[in-house]
Amino acid sequence: MTETKIIDGKAFAEKLRGEIARKVAKLKTEKGITPGLAVIRVGDDPASEVYVRNKVKQTKEVGMNSFELRLPKEITEEELRAKVRELNDDKTVHGILVQLPLPEHIDGFIVIDTIDPHKDVDGFNIINVAGLAVGEDPYFIPCTPMGCLMLLKNYFQNPNNYPKDKVPGQKPLAGLHAIILGRSNIVGKPMIQLLLKEDCTVTIAHSKTANVSLLVKQADIVIAAVGRPEIVKGEWLKKGAVVIDVGINRIASPDGKTKLVGDVDFQSCLGIAAAITPVPGGVGPMTIACLLENTLRAAKCTVVC
């Protein structure tokens, strides 16, 4: 029976935010710059409400300026793009984030591509997507895949977790076989590029994949990002696999209330996986921490890039 390490994303993110706060304070003192993050919300999607509130709160906590634009859902695409351009020109704003989903009459790609790539802290602008796709260093990497990679690198950088047959001098994840479940533009696809860059062998599975459990069985790293509650079972795993659960699904709880679960059946993985992220408290907190990290980077770039 393997003892499964629970990867504490909450603690990791807290530490990261602490470091960001120190760097923000230094940037203020030494260069007189306060990093600013603008979040644009269109309409009143209730899920976005909670998410934006958390972003605003944490942005302020690390000492950054938070700008929140709430726009009516009737806004036209051109009016929304004009708002984005205003923020592009605003020197107090270093990062711009357009909260998705947008109303149906607005083309999200066009709006996102209006953001100055140097302020695109979500990493979804065409310039940053293409940079990642050709293995160059884009200005910004999307926050959730970036958070997953940080947790993985942190885990495998520990010599105790380092596979025995690893070639010295290689990157920490080199040669490991990762399977990504889900091929979204927000998580799965950027994750392919990030893991290839770390010299992983990568398999991408999705709703049309046959025998997914047999594929998972071979993987050293499992990234679950399909948005279906607890579909990945412990018995699918290779013994000693490291599991990163990106899913956040709200399901009915036996007590009549609801609860949050991931895409992985957490309990069934204990004793089989070498390490696993819980839900909540795993990947989730990393996303906003990485957004703040990107915003800090954007603000620093106005000085040194």
Place this chain on the structure above:
Amino acid sequence: MTETKIIDGKAFAEKLRGEIARKVAKLKTEKGITPGLAVIRVGDDPASEVYVRNKVKQTKEVGMNSFELRLPKEITEEELRAKVRELNDDKTVHGILVQLPLPEHIDGFIVIDTIDPHKDVDGFNIINVAGLAVGEDPYFIPCTPMGCLMLLKNYFQNPNNYPKDKVPGQKPLAGLHAIILGRSNIVGKPMIQLLLKEDCTVTIAHSKTANVSLLVKQADIVIAAVGRPEIVKGEWLKKGAVVIDVGINRIASPDGKTKLVGDVDFQSCLGIAAAITPVPGGVGPMTIACLLENTLRAAKCTVVC
């Protein structure tokens, strides 16, 4: 013993060029437009010499205008970009191709990104790379992966080659497991996106991959694009796999001359693979045919897009 079908890329490309020639003639008669392809060569790399000569010859054969710019290897990046901009503005030029590799003092990415994305028939411009990376339809898909996909779709569209457990109504490659050997920006990485779009499960292996033969053993489709002569062996294959060999390697022949071989040990695959592309005469001829297809598309777009 499986009888292995030899996928005749030469014949397929010839047929495709025939169709292109007919469409070019129609475009001339009906719209007065002759598609034009400009090829820029910098310096005098001898491998490029042969390749460009073939492109020019085939461009003319299908009735298109061929423009060839030979520039000295001392040209500066800015001078080269100025030439590209001239071609961007030239209404008789519908496709622009900058022959790689470029001299070391020139940043290839910057030059390629200077090409108008609507004329980027090689599909390497940042706008087209990003389009493919997010699963949108880019203006152009890189020619070699496009040729590989055409051969695969043509093979699996034949009901006799259709896997028995295929779900009716799905795309012809849906659910098949493809392994791509090699992660280059020219072949491997765009191939990932194209195969994902066809609903394949995709594995990418490369020089850091452990146990590559065990991974190949599970794949229904093997795309070899690593540039190492005959490293993929028949014994690695699953019985009935379809093998697409992108490699073109010149090696010493027993008679003291040289010969061209692929990345796959062709003879050893016979009787195991269901189908395989030979080298030469497999993927190679498809690349230029797809370049002409892209140029035709670019010229048509000046009328209808």
